[in-house]
Amino acid sequence: MIRVALNRIRAFLGKKTREADLDAEMAAHLDLAIDDNLRRGLSPDEAYRTALVSFGGLEQARERHREARGLPSIDSLLQDLRYAIRTLRRDRGFAVIATLILALGIGANIAVFSVVNTILLRPLPFQGPDRLVWLEGNDGVGGLSDLTYRVDVWEEISRNVRSFQSVAAYVPYYDYSEFKLTGYGEAQSVIGIWVSGNFFPTLGVQPARGRLFSREEIVSGGQPAAILTHAFWQRQFASDPNIIGKRILLNYRPYNVIGILPETFDFGSVFEPGMRSDFFISIPVNTIRNYGHMLAIVGRMKPGVTAQQAQKDARLVLSQSKAQDPNWVSDVKTIAQPLKEHVSGKLQRSLLVLWCGVGMILLIVCVNLANLLLARTASRQREFALRCALGAGSARLMRQMLTESLVLSSAGAVLGLGLAFLTVRYLAHQQSLALPLLSRLTIDSTALGWTVVIAAFTTCAFAVVPALGMLRGNLAQSMNDAGRGMTEGRKNEGLRATLVVSEIALACVLLVGAGLLLRSFLRVTEVDLGFQPSSAAAMRVDYFDGGNRDKRGAVLKEICDRVAALPGVEAVGMSDKLPLDRARSWGLRAKGRVHPPEYNSSAVVSVVTPGYLKAMGIRLLSGRDFTWRDSSTTDKVIIINRAAAEREWPGEDPIGKIAEGIGITDTRVVGVVSDIRESSLESQGSPAVFVPATQAEPDGENIIIRSQLPASALAPSVLRALRERNPDQPAAEFRSLQRLVDRAVSPRRFFMTLVTGFAALGLILASLGIYGVISYSVIRRQREIGVRMALGATTRQVEAGVLSRTLWLALIGILIGIVGSLAVSRGIASLLFATEPTDAIAYSVVIALLGSVALLAGYLPARRAARVDPMIALRAE
Amino acid sequence: MADSKLDLMKGTLDLMVLRTLETMGAMHGYGIARRIEQVSADKVLLNQGTIYAALVRLQNKGWITAEWGESENNRKAKYYAITKTGRKQLAEDTAYWTRLSGVMNRVLAMTDEGESR
Numbered sequence: 001m002i003r004v005a006l007n008r009i010r011a012f013l014g015k016k017t018r019e020a021d022l023d024a025e026m027a028a029h030l031d032l033a034i035d036d037n038l039r040r041g042l043s044p045d046e047a048y049r050t051a052l053v054s055f056g057g058l059e060q061a062r063e064r065h066r067e068a069r070g071l072p073s074i075d076s077l078l079q080d081l082r083y084a085i086r087t088l089r090r091d092r093g094f095a096v097i098a099t100l101i102l103a104l105g106i107g108a109n110i111a112v113f114s115v116v117n118t119i120l121l122r123p124l125p126f127q128g129p130d131r132l133v134w135l136e137g138n139d140g141v142g143g144l145s146d147l148t149y150r151v152d153v154w155e156e157i158s159r160n161v162r163s164f165q166s167v168a169a170y171v172p173y174y175d176y177s178e179f180k181l182t183g184y185g186e187a188q189s190v191i192g193i194w195v196s197g198n199f200f201p202t203l204g205v206q207p208a209r210g211r212l213f214s215r216e217e218i219v220s221g222g223q224p225a226a227i228l229t230h231a232f233w234q235r236q237f238a239s240d241p242n243i244i245g246k247r248i249l250l251n252y253r254p255y256n257v258i259g260i261l262p263e264t265f266d267f268g269s270v271f272e273p274g275m276r277s278d279f280f281i282s283i284p285v286n287t288i289r290n291y292g293h294m295l296a297i298v299g300r301m302k303p304g305v306t307a308q309q310a311q312k313d314a315r316l317v318l319s320q321s322k323a324q325d326p327n328w329v330s331d332v333k334t335i336a337q338p339l340k341e342h343v344s345g346k347l348q349r350s351l352l353v354l355w356c357g358v359g360m361i362l363l364i365v366c367v368n369l370a371n372l373l374l375a376r377t378a379s380r381q382r383e384f385a386l387r388c389a390l391g392a393g394s395a396r397l398m399r400q401m402l403t404e405s406l407v408l409s410s411a412g413a414v415l416g417l418g419l420a421f422l423t424v425r426y427l428a429h430q431q432s433l434a435l436p437l438l439s440r441l442t443i444d445s446t447a448l449g450w451t452v453v454i455a456a457f458t459t460c461a462f463a464v465v466p467a468l469g470m471l472r473g474n475l476a477q478s479m480n481d482a483g484r485g486m487t488e489g490r491k492n493e494g495l496r497a498t499l500v501v502s503e504i505a506l507a508c509v510l511l512v513g514a515g516l517l518l519r520s521f522l523r524v525t526e527v528d529l530g531f532q533p534s535s536a537a538a539m540r541v542d543y544f545d546g547g548n549r550d551k552r553g554a555v556l557k558e559i560c561d562r563v564a565a566l567p568g569v570e571a572v573g574m575s576d577k578l579p580l581d582r583a584r585s586w587g588l589r590a591k592g593r594v595h596p597p598e599y600n601s602s603a604v605v606s607v608v609t610p611g612y613l614k615a616m617g618i619r620l621l622s623g624r625d626f627t628w629r630d631s632s633t634t635d636k637v638i639i640i641n642r643a644a645a646e647r648e649w650p651g652e653d654p655i656g657k658i659a660e661g662i663g664i665t666d667t668r669v670v671g672v673v674s675d676i677r678e679s680s681l682e683s684q685g686s687p688a689v690f691v692p693a694t695q696a697e698p699d700g701e702n703i704i705i706r707s708q709l710p711a712s713a714l715a716p717s718v719l720r721a722l723r724e725r726n727p728d729q730p731a732a733e734f735r736s737l738q739r740l741v742d743r744a745v746s747p748r749r750f751f752m753t754l755v756t757g758f759a760a761l762g763l764i765l766a767s768l769g770i771y772g773v774i775s776y777s778v779i780r781r782q783r784e785i786g787v788r789m790a791l792g793a794t795t796r797q798v799e800a801g802v803l804s805r806t807l808w809l810a811l812i813g814i815l816i817g818i819v820g821s822l823a824v825s826r827g828i829a830s831l832l833f834a835t836e837p838t839d840a841i842a843y844s845v846v847i848a849l850l851g852s853v854a855l856l857a858g859y860l861p862a863r864r865a866a867r868v869d870p871m872i873a874l875r876a877e
Numbered sequence: 878m879a880d881s882k883l884d885l886m887k888g889t890l891d892l893m894v895l896r897t898l899e900t901m902g903a904m905h906g907y908g909i910a911r912r913i914e915q916v917s918a919d920k921v922l923l924n925q926g927t928i929y930a931a932l933v934r935l936q937n938k939g940w941i942t943a944e945w946g947e948s949e950n951n952r953k954a955k956y957y958a959i960t961k962t963g964r965k966q967l968a969e970d971t972a973y974w975t976r977l978s979g980v981m982n983r984v985l986a987m988t989d990e991g992e993s994r
Contacts, residue, residue, distance in 0.1 A: 007937040021955075022929065025906060028954045029925065032907040035950055056924025064930035069937070 012070035022065055030055060076396075080403035088407060094376060095408065098369055102412025104761060105365030106454055107419030110443065112358040112754070113450045114424050116351050118441045119344045125264055125440065127204025128300070131165075133307050134342035135297040135314065139333045143604055143679055143686065144172060145585035148293040151285055153318070153331045154196075157297065160317045163310035165302045168202035169295040170195040171283060172272065174582040175699035178540055180730045183249045184236065189540060189732040190278045192226070192250065193267060197282050200227075200261075202300045210244040210259030213282050217258070220286040226255040230263040232278035255281065266439050270343055271296070274434040274743060293584075298339060311336035343436045350751045353828050357513065357758045360506050364765045366458055367503045370465040371769055373405065374496055375776050398467050405463035413455040417443070432739070433746045465495065493777060500766075500773045501813040507759070507766035508817020508850055509824055514752075514759035515842035516825060520833040521752040524745055530641075530676030530685060531579060532617030533737035537711040538578055538702040540732040541722060549632040553694040555725075556609050556701065557628050562721045563703060564611075568714065571706040573612030576698035577605070578737070579676050580744045584699075587661035588640070588689050590648040601661060603644050603687040604678050607698035612690070613639075613673060615704040616737075623655045623671030626692045636695050638662055639671035644687035662689060663696055681744055682833055704737075711736045751831070763849070766813075767857040774806050775861035782868055790870040799862045806858025807851075814850050818843065890923075890931045892974060895967040898941060898959040905946075905954035906932060932957060940966050 011018055030051050037047035055061070066075065088095040123129045135157070138146040149157075149169070158167040171177070171194035181188045197218030200207070208230060217225040226248065228237075237243045247254040261280075268275040288294050301310050311334065318332045337345070377384070384397055421443055427433070428441040541559060545552035556574060564572040577583055588603035589595055606612075610626040621642065630637055638659060645654040654669045675685025693701065703722075707714055715734040722729040742749075778785070785798055825837035835842070897912050898904060904912070909932075910925040935941045940963030946956045959967070 003939055004937050011933075011937075024953075025929065025955045026926070028905070028948075028952060029907045029910075031952050032905070032948060032954065033925075035952070036911075054925050056926040058926065061924070061926025061929055064927060065933055068930040068934045 008070055012074065015070065018069060019062075022062065026055075026058065026061065076399075077403070080400055081407065083400065084404040084407045087404065091376070094372065095411075098372060098408050099411045099415060101365055101368060101765065102409060102458060103415035103419060105362045106409075106413050106416030106451065106458065107423070108358050108416075108758065108761070109362050109454050110416060110420035110447055110451050111423040111427075112354050114420065114441060114443050114447045115427070116355050117444070117446055117450075119347055119435065119437050120351055121446070122437075122440075122444075124270060124340055124343065124437075125266075129340060130338065131301045131303065131305075132203070132339035133299050133301060133310055133336045134339045135167075135299060136335050136337075136342075137293075137331045137333060138600075140335045140337075142600070142602065143583050143585050145293045145583070145604075146600075146602055147296075148172065149295045149297055149331060150293055151289045151291075151295065153321075154295050154297055156317065156321050157299070157314055161299075161310070161314045163301055163305045163313040164299040166198050166202045167297060167299040168196050168199040169283065169297050170199060170271070171288075171294055172296040172582060173294070173584060173699070174275075175576060177277075178700060178732075179250045180252075180542060180728065181236075181248065181250060182252065182728065187542075187728045187730040189730040190232070190236075190250070191276050192279045192281050193277050194283045195280050196285075196295075199280070199298075202298060205261065205265050207259035208262040209241060210257075212259060214258075217256075218282050220284045222282075224253060224255045224281065225258045226250065226279045226281050227259045227261060228257060228279045229261050229265070229267070229277055233260045236278075250279075250281075264440075269437050269439045270339075273436040273438070274431060274746075276431070292586075299336070307336045307338050347435065347747070349828075350747070350831055353513070353831065354751060354754055357510060357755050360510050361758050361761055361765075362454065362458065363461075364503055364506050364510075364762050366461040367499050367506070368765050368769050369405075369408070369458075369462040371496055371499045371503075371772055373401075373462060374465060374499070375772065377401075401467045402459065402463045406459045409455045409459040412458070413451055417448075417451055420447075432743055433750055434743050435747055435750065465499065496773050496776070497809055500769050500809050501816065503766045503769045504810055504813025504850065504854070505817035505820060507762035508814050508846060509820045510755075510759040510762040511846040511849065512817070512821035512825060512842060513828060514756040515846050516828065516832055516835055516837065516839055517752045517755050519839060519842055520831070520835045521745070521748055523834040524681050524748060527677065527681050528674075529579070529681070529741065530618060530674050531737070533741045535708055536615065536617065536704060536706045536738075537714065537734050537736040538704045539715075539718065539734045540730075541574065541701050541703045542726055542729045542732075543701070544726065549694050553628060553631050556693055559703065559722065559725060560609060560611060562725065563705060563718055566714075566717050566721060568709040569705055569707045571611060571615040572703065573615035574609040574693065574698075574701040574703050575612050575616075576607045576693075576701055578702060578704075578735075578740060579616075579678055580680070580740045583678055586689070588644055588648065588659055588687060589661045591658040591660045591666055593648070603640070603689045605662070605689055605691060607691050607693050607696045607701075609693050609701075612704065615706045617706070618676060619674040621672045621674055622653070623669070625671060626690075628694075630692045631694045636663065636665050636667040637670045637692065638667045639673060639690040640669055641673050641685060641688040642675050643685045644689060645669075645672050647687050659689075662691060667691075681741070748833075763853060766850075767853045770806060770809065770854050770857040771860065773809070774802060774858045775864070777805075778802060778861045778865040782865075785865055785868050786870040786872075789868065795866040798866045798868075802862035802865050803855070803858050806854055806862070810851060810854030810858075813854075814847055817850075818847070821846075890927065891935055892967070892970050894928065894931050894935060895940065895959060895963055895970070898957060899964060899967055903944075903946075903956045903958040905948065905956050907954070909957070935963070938966075939963075 033051035033054065034044075034047045037050050038044065042050065052058075124132070126132060135149070136147040137149060140147065154167065154169050158164070161167070177191050177193055179190050179192045181190045197213045197215075200212050207227065210227070212227065213225055216222045228243070233239060233243065243257050244259065246257055248257060249255075267277040267280075283295075299310065301307070314334045314336060315332060318334060387397065388394070424441050424443055428439055430438065543552075543555050543559060545555050560572045560574065563569060583604045585602040586605045587601040589599075589601045595601065608626070610628055610630075612618075613620055613625050620639075623639070626637065626639070640648075640654065640659075648654070648659065649657055654672055657669050658666050659669060660666050673690075676688060677683070678686055678688055703718075705714060705718065711734045718734075719729065719731065785793075789795075789798065821843070822838065829837045893913050894909055897909050897916075901908075901912060906928050907925070910923060910928045914923060932941070932943070936943055936957075939960060941957050941959055943955050943957050945953060948954045
């Protein structure tokens, strides 16, 4: 068998010599035969004739020889290919439009597949990623302070939960990540993450250069060491390999650079989407032991252990510890989920919706092309009939059609791949997009494989319909009819109408989905944030107070006053926390009330200066703002939000009430502000409390400046004012509050934009489809229209006839589409915000839109039909 | 795809060619075709051209070899000869063919008796 195959391939490759060989052999055969015949006494003419007759057809013999010899299927495939390319080149307009449509459809599919593949399908870029689990306290609900762990709990889990091989931790608070790098020109703001010593070994990440933390460096009080990310190493140190072993100054403290992480390791993309990281330092465990809930925890399970077992195990261990320490309330409700699920689980549904949407686009594209091809087949009936008459079997003609669509799909796939490549590269560099793993987005071999699958699918999908349409026709009849254009168009009309209806239905489903997502998005952006993000910006401020609260008041006041004096600045205030950013929380309880043992008293804390509320645009509902007179020596005061007031003092006026849990001593409520969207735009305001910077320890301060000037114009003067006081103030980033909001809605905006884009594409394709079908049927019926007009039909009647047909098609399509949408929209209900899946406005807008687009697409051919001059139409044949 | 009748013809022609080469030694295409026509007393309607497809098929399978040579009247022609594996195959096919035709004969004879026609 192998020998036969080899011989055949050899024959296929050496076609020329084989042909010549055969020709020589056949010539010899004829000569021998003629010799024989002459010997038998035939005349030369007769001898030649007889030899030819008994040989049979020369061409047939050659053809059979080729079939037995080489690879006839490839031979004829090549022939088909050449023919297809020639045909398409003749019909350039069609080929270009078809390729473009396909490129859009296929490109969108590859791009979306790459996103799905990167976020959902590909394993995390760590060793043995399926054994990594993410641990969260408090059943996984609440703010960062509810979900994270205290140092002793982490130690307890690492020591006693037997499901884990190792348990790593990092500090997820943004405030702890900001460092000042000095010694390299102007002081710079850099991002360092505090990680446990076993963080990288647990993930299975090896440094690209140098080493990881040594035992001495992990111990509190040991030699401070830093491991740099690859990007930071490139950016800051120009990839200098000699940086390892040198010391760098971070917050004026020397750190040994001990290693460089591999380029593939992107901390932010996995753990904190959208966050940059420059270096990693070891957690000073004993320093932060009493800071409260500080650590986010990742565990590596022992082989064969499931996340459920690990969770059960952890809960058991922690509930035993709880008996000893009543503080460990939220920790017992630990949940363990596979890290992958933690990273991308929330996006699963959105991505699947996106995938379906883009799949529908592909279907619409196929339907559209099937329609175009069908129209072409109709006008090529004569050609096919002729080829049939010349002996081409219908299987061969089918194959010809398939080859043509293969050529188109391949061209579309190549172009689409280019489009997808550009899109993917653009997306991978969108840092403001808070989607995980996005920096790893590439078109990999899986995506290429998917491209091939899609191209094969489109080839079959849009070739089958016209091929069927062709086969149903009677070829002999076509020969007679094709030129006359009376009966021939009819038989495919039904098929074409079906295609258009399905196209409209698909577009309708897409549009409804996009409409619902768009409305949700608008609803989210209309949400009352509780503060005014426009024309306000924040910057990290570096100051020195020696940890002295009295001194701090004076320092901060001076900074605020200086900045407030700048031209264009309307209001200034400071806070150690910005809304929609990472938050910590403390307990807040009304004094004198008995709380149940498992009472969740947490409230998000911001340590602020007077003027903060005004600078943020937060509404004060009652009471007063802080003043600079609130100092370490005066009454301890707090401002709470409405949610906190309603939780702790329901039905009472909270002003003047005493609270406990904020700091060591009791505090008095002096003001109530409106609720603020603290963690996300979608979740209702949770209890929040504001504490004056002179009465608590801020985790570094941000200065918030309200001004009509753009942030870029403001930044230099603010920086100059800050440096007058503190020359080491780093050139920190000036973040507009609007950007914080935009970042929070970025995933929603991303999905909404894509689905809307797909819907628009679907709408355009569907309208093209309608236009094509109607104008085609108008052309086919030109004679009939001519006759009717000659018999007295008015222009208007002709127009109405065409339009009503269009509307019928659209109506049926929309009806089917609406039914489909009702079914589909339930599936995306969880992605909607304050929008019902049956939202009447979205549906009616879609119906109106599709109806009017269909009308327009039908109107143009209708007008053309009405302009038909009966005489010309009748003579045309 | 191909017709089952054609398949049978193909098989039989290959067998005839092998047998001819075994008994007559190396021969050219024309000689083989003529020989088959003579032996079958011109009862086989053979387009001589079709012999070449059979020859290349047998060659691909390694059952015969081909070489250019001179004919008795000084014409260049391609000579075919049976190989060892070809002989083995021929023995197998002959046995199979004999058995098949025996069975066919018996079956057809039975049908003749059963039918009234």
